[in-house]
Every structure is written in structure tokens, then in C-alpha cells.
Amino acid sequence: MTSQLHPDAPVRPRVVLGVGGGIAAYKACEVLRRLTESGHSVRVVPTEGALRFVGAATFEALSGQPVHTGVFEDVPEVPHVRLGQTADLVVVAPATANLIAKAANGLADDLLTNTLLTARCPVLLVPAMHTEMWEHPATRANVALLRSRGVVVAEPASGRLTGKDTGKGRLPEPSEIVELTKLLLARSDALPRDLEGLHVAVSAGGTREPLDPVRFLGNRSSGRQGYALARVAAQRGARVTLVSAHTADLVAPAGVELVGAGSAEELRVAMHEVAKTADVLVMAAAVADFRPVSLTGHKIKKTDRDPEPVALTRNADILAELVEHRRPGQVVVGFAAETGDEGTSVLDYGRAKLKRKGCDLLVVNAVGDGGAFEGEDNAGWLLSADGTEVRIAHGSKAQLGATLWDAVRVLVEP
Numbered sequence: 001m002t003s004q005l006h007p008d009a010p011v012r013p014r015v016v017l018g019v020g021g022g023i024a025a026y027k028a029c030e031v032l033r034r035l036t037e038s039g040h041s042v043r044v045v046p047t048e049g050a051l052r053f054v055g056a057a058t059f060e061a062l063s064g065q066p067v068h069t070g071v072f073e074d075v076p077e078v079p080h081v082r083l084g085q086t087a088d089l090v091v092v093a094p095a096t097a098n099l100i101a102k103a104a105n106g107l108a109d110d111l112l113t114n115t116l117l118t119a120r121c122p123v124l125l126v127p128a129m130h131t132e133m134w135e136h137p138a139t140r141a142n143v144a145l146l147r148s149r150g151v152v153v154a155e156p157a158s159g160r161l162t163g164k165d166t167g168k169g170r171l172p173e174p175s176e177i178v179e180l181t182k183l184l185l186a187r188s189d190a191l192p193r194d195l196e197g198l199h200v201a202v203s204a205g206g207t208r209e210p211l212d213p214v215r216f217l218g219n220r221s222s223g224r225q226g227y228a229l230a231r232v233a234a235q236r237g238a239r240v241t242l243v244s245a246h247t248a249d250l251v252a253p254a255g256v257e258l259v260g261a262g263s264a265e266e267l268r269v270a271m272h273e274v275a276k277t278a279d280v281l282v283m284a285a286a287v288a289d290f291r292p293v294s295l296t297g298h299k300i301k302k303t304d305r306d307p308e309p310v311a312l313t314r315n316a317d318i319l320a321e322l323v324e325h326r327r328p329g330q331v332v333v334g335f336a337a338e339t340g341d342e343g344t345s346v347l348d349y350g351r352a353k354l355k356r357k358g359c360d361l362l363v364v365n366a367v368g369d370g371g372a373f374e375g376e377d378n379a380g381w382l383l384s385a386d387g388t389e390v391r392i393a394h395g396s397k398a399q400l401g402a403t404l405w406d407a408v409r410v411l412v413e414p
């Protein structure tokens with residue numbers, strides 16, 4: 001299942017998409033397309049600068065709505081007040097240093113800045129600028145002020161900037177902006193800056209156990225749940241190390257440190273290394289329980305004889321090891337993808353696994369009917385070592401992530 005809205009849904013969430021005057025304005029087109037295709041009504045409000053990068057006709061065609069930059073167009077509609085008042089969410093991508101400064105100081109000299117002043121809904125600013133501008137004390141102060149007022153200022157990504165520069169300040173990928181937008185529409189309080197000062201490590205994806213140079217034993221994990229967890233944690237202010245096994249071609253979330261791990265053993269080494277400093281360890285990866293006993297150095301050939309059975313040996317249980325070696329106060333979280341049977345429900349299997357693994361929290365998902373693996377959505381239960389059980393309603397993997405970080409936050413509170 002995806003988190004698309006039903007096309008006949010009577011109320012389509014109203015999103016104002018502000019576009020600032022930066023080269024990344026072209027990525028706003030992809031954000032717009034994804035939002036409209038998933039059933040959102042999107043009104044684009046660019047700045048004059050944005051229209052030097054992307055023409056108004058492009059935004060009008062993609063949104064099916066008029067596009068203006070000033071407050072003197074369409075005056076009888078009073079758009080400078082109405083757009084902000086009636087929006088369910090205002091998202092600005094890219095938000096330039098100039099736009100952030102204006103928003104922090106309450107300036108209102110065009111339609112977008114007027115809309116930001118009249119908005120009473122959640123506001124998400126997604127910055128894009130050169131590293132020097134992002135790190136300048138003026139921008140830092142403006143961002144801090146906006147965040148203190150409840151505006152969600154996303155962490156920019158690192159990577160290639162305009163020209164030959166690289167560094168922090170890149171606009172996060174459109175898919176990531178859309179995920180954050182949907183998360184805030186579903187839960188306006190999902191992104192507080194409450195994980196600042198914490199180092200969290202999240203494992204994600206499916207391990208691959210090599211058989212020979214071209215073959216492996218793998219699993220169906222897409223990595224989406226782990227990546228969503230990392231994304232939400234980074235946007236809530238945590239320092240995030242994402243230990244990633246194989247995934248479905250996912251882009252590293254903005255603001256996280258990515259560590260690659262192929263096999264279960266590589267993931268084990270990486271998690272033990274990061275566990276030396278991390279306050280929270282989340283095992284969202286699908287780790288192979290067994291690996292081939294021997295790794296053939298050459299490609300196994302087809303012969304006329306019947307094939308040899310593949311002998312397997314057991315891999316370490318990384319989660320159980322992390323629990324065993326944890327430092328005082330360190331929080332350890334596991335995931336359990338379960339199928340129920342006649343005698344035992346998914347939840348019962350989950351309860352037993354929580355006890356066996358000894359972790360602080362266990363997220364239990366039902367799999368086997370197409371749920372959890374590979375899809376955009378998830379549902380299940382959040383079980384705590386203290387016996388608390390919370391049902392996690394069907395929603396996006398980012399929503400599940402927000403619920404999990406809420407529970408973790410309570411556990412790490414002094």
C-alpha cells in the first residue's frame with residue numbers, strides 16, 4: 001500500500017509550496033508533481049527570484065492553479081491573507097538565506113512572505129544555500145529564532161552545491177521533502193527539536209551473505225523503515241549514524257552519516273563500533289540468521305552432477321550482543337517482522353521476542369500479506385520492556401519513526 005489519498009477523497013490537503021530564488025528551485029517542480037499526484041491541492045507561491053530559475057507557466061501547469069508573486073494581483077481574492085489562513089501546511093523549498101532572514105524578522109514584501117506571516121498551520125522551511133551562508137551567525141540566529149517559534153527548519157543535505165563547491169547546504173531530495181510534508185500533515189507535532197545532543201545509530205536494509213563472487217543469500221528488506229527513522233531523527237536534531245546494508249536504491253537522508261555494510265558480519269562490526277559513542281541503537285536491518293559455511297573464491301560452475309547442498313552456519317545475533325554490552329543509560333531498540341499462526345498471534349511472538357532479546361523497545365510488524373516489507377507504509381505495535389504496549393496505526397514509515405522517537409525520548413530523559 002502507498003500513502004496516496006483516494007482520488008475521490010472530499011477534502012484534499014491544501015499545501016502552499018513557496019519557492020525561493022535559488023538554483024534548487026527546479027527541484028520544487030518534482031516536489032510539486034509528487035504532491036499533486038498523491039492527492040494534495042498545491043498552490044505555488046514563488047518569489048520574483050524563483051521565477052528567474054523556473055517559469056510561472058511550469059508551476060501553473062503542474063499545479064493547475066494560478067501563480068503570483070506579488071500582493072497586487074488577484075486583489076479581490078485577498079490572497080496575501082487568504083492563502084496562509086486556509087492552508088493545511090506551508091512548505092518552502094528551497095528556502096534561501098534571504099527568505100529565512102525575512103521570515104525570522106517578519107518582513108512581508110511579497111506574496112510568499114505575507115503568506116508566512118498569516119499562516120496558522122505548520123510551516124516547513126527547507127533550506128538550500130552555500131555552506132558559508134548556512135553556517136553564518138546571522139543565519140544560525142535566524143534559524144534558531146524560527147525554530148523557537150515552532151517553525152520546522154529542515155536540516156539541509158551535504159553534497160554537491162552550485163558550481164564546484166561541495167558541503168552542507170544542499171536541498172534535500174524531493175522524495176525526502178515530500179515525506180516530511182506528508183509527515184507534518186499527518187502529525188503536526190512530529191518534528192520537534194527534541195533529540196538535540198543525542199547520538200543515535202540506526203541499522204537499515206537487508207544483509208547479503210556471499211556464496212561466491214556473484215551470488216548471495218539475501219532478503220526482501222527495502223531499507224525504507226530504517227531510512228525513515230534516520231531521516232526523522234536527523235530532522236529532530238540528533239546526530240545520526242545510519243549503518244546501511246542493501247536497500248532499494250534509497251538516497252541517504254539529509255544530515256546523516258552513512259556507513260555501508262554488506263554482510264551480517266560487516267553490519268555487526270559497524271554497529272559495535274558506533275555503539276561505543278551512540279546513546280541509542282536501533283536495529284531496523286533485516287539481518288541474515290545464517291551464512292554459507294564457505295565462501296568460494298571463484299564462481300560456482302554448473303556441472304553434470306547434482307548440485308551440492310549449501311551448508312550454512314549461524315550468524316551472531318547483533319541485537320542480543322548490543323543489549324549484552326550496552327553502557328548504562330544506552331537505549332537499545334529492536335524490530336520484529338512476524339507472521340502469526342493458529343496457536344500464536346503476531347503480538348504473542350513479539351512479546352516473546354522482546355523478552356528473549358532483552359531490548360528496551362521492540363517494534364512488531366505483521367508481514368506475509370504484503371505488509372511492512374518494500375511498501376511505503378507500516379503498522380504494528382510498540383512494546384516496551386516495562387510492559388507498555390502501544391498500537392501503531394497504519395501510516396507512513398516516517399510516522400512510525402516519529403512514534404518510536406517519542407518513546408525513545410522518554411527513556412533517555414534524565
Ligand code: CTP
Nearest residue numbers: 283285287288289316317318319334335336337
Ligand atoms: N537481528 C540481529 N541479528 C540477527 C538477526 C536479527 O540483530 N542475526 C535483529 C533484527 O535487526 C531485529 C531483531 O533482531 O531488530 C529481530 O529480528 P528477527 O529476524 O525478527 O528475529 P530473529 O532473532 O532472527 O528470530 P526469528 O527469525 O526466529 O523470528
